[in-house]
Amino acid sequence: MTAGPDRPPAAEVATSALGYLTEPAPVAEEPPVQRVVEVAGRRPVGAYVELTLAAPAIAERAVPGQFVAFAVGDRTSAMVLRRSIAIAGTADGQVTVVVSPHGAGSTWLAGLRPGDAVDVVGPLGRPYPMPAPGTPALLVGGGYGAAALVGLAGRLRAAGSRVAVVSGAASADRLCSGEELTALADPFVVTTDDGSAGRRGWVTDAAAELVGGVGVVYACGPMGMLRAVAEQATAAGVPSYVAVEESMACGIGVCMTCVLPVVGADGRTRFSRSCTEGPVFGGDRVRFADVGTLTADVVGADAMGVVA
């Protein structure tokens, strides 16, 4: 059913009636589950720790772009909020995530050992929408965000797409998933800010050379990088989908803490939850410049006393 890898890109990119290159990502078909699962494997990867979980109910439901939310510690833990982490891969009933230890919660997660139990909810969020079969794609990952692109790269390849990947980080120890992506990507370009691996520079430097030859761009990484990649794609007339990483208290859509100003299908901007309305958003629909502010054109801003 899939087109061959040599199929040419779509002759023209469809644009929505309102001039956006993307449509909001559809919701996942399967609802999430909550399970206490066993850590099956742990592997340090540079500055990160890759955890593999025996979680068949989550693995069988997960689609690239989705994430899981971990409880930290047991039912008496003083850390009451979930930690949301992108799914890096699923295979044989297992789910893999890459943990970047920085605060107390992620450090606890990174310290889990094989055989330990952990409470996890998933898969959560909206997956990356797939392009027409065979559409050449550019995937851009920042730091451990590259992990979230592995499953997508595989899915795109299976659908007949040529997949180019740019993976960048501040330094070599903050790159990840290079081995998996090398096997899937052509080309696979690595950049580091300090030149300790690959090309010295930013992912956008390398992406600039590739964006003209693809029909869709996907990105995962820190907000500043997502903004740059999305703007680059939009300027080139290429639709982009970005998976954002906002801090979330619950991951399931009830706490309302992870909102971003995002333009909906109707052209109106709302404070949209990164967990249930994201984490994948159309790159031209996220109003990156307005994150952390309330502008008068956000739905409901008038009721907050903010008027134009």
Added chain:
Amino acid sequence: MTVTETAVDMSTALGSAAIPSPVLTASGCSSFGRELEPFVDLAAIGAVVTKSVQLRPRSGRPTPRMAETPSGMLNSIGLQGPGIDGLLAEELPWLAARGARALVSIAGTRVEHFAELATRLRGVPGVLGIEVNISCPNVESRGEVFACDPVAARDVVRAVREAADPAQPVYAKLSPDVTDIVPVAASCADAGADGLSMINTLLGLVIDPDTMRPVLGGITGGLSGPAVRPVALRCVWQVHQALPGVPILGMGGIRSGLDALQFVLAGASAVSVGTAVFNDPSALTRIHTELAAALAERGFARLTDAVGYAHR
């Protein structure tokens, strides 16, 4: 997941409205209930207490909106919501179609707003009752919370009780950020409140030592979670002692069945589970089961027999 049957009769009531379980969601902590459907049987819990709704849709505050604190969190959402029209058109029909009961939390900045909201909810299918949020700390005029003044609280509650459907109990949600909560509680009861919800969050602050600025976009925020539980329990205790005939919906840091039991023993005839849902989306079902087991272990045949037991 379904609520397990036990030998203990767990049925209770909010005022005149009977409910099959004493465990409810807490306003602002489970949105409008939909997102919990994969984890909880919404028809089996006591009720879905909605996020506070106002007359108009509200964007809420800009981010950052939350900060984790020891055994709790600070939030500054700013009552983001669809407004009463969105609630009536989308959320309440969805809940009613599933047999879930809604305790609709209403909020406003003027007495008339509250009354209009109560009027709009008259006779709406699935609406069990109204929780009057006169205590949200995340409002524009933080120093002018209705629940900090017995007279202002009375005016709102009276207006809502007069406007609301007589079949819908009206609960007033109180703030712990007062010198003495009993006069406010008494004032609400005198104004016709069928019950009292205690407590809303406590106003708090977190400063980021790196940026050396407040973490939250709203500067201050509401503190919730197990950290506030002793404060909440103290409020329930004091009010039940002073007003033993006034039903109490207890809330504040409930995470387990034994936490819920403490509120029941202090005088709550039902409880709301809030921040714990962020940690454990199936918390409501679990806490119901744990509470039933705890009551059985202590020889209670009915939940209602345990209400206020610690005072006897």
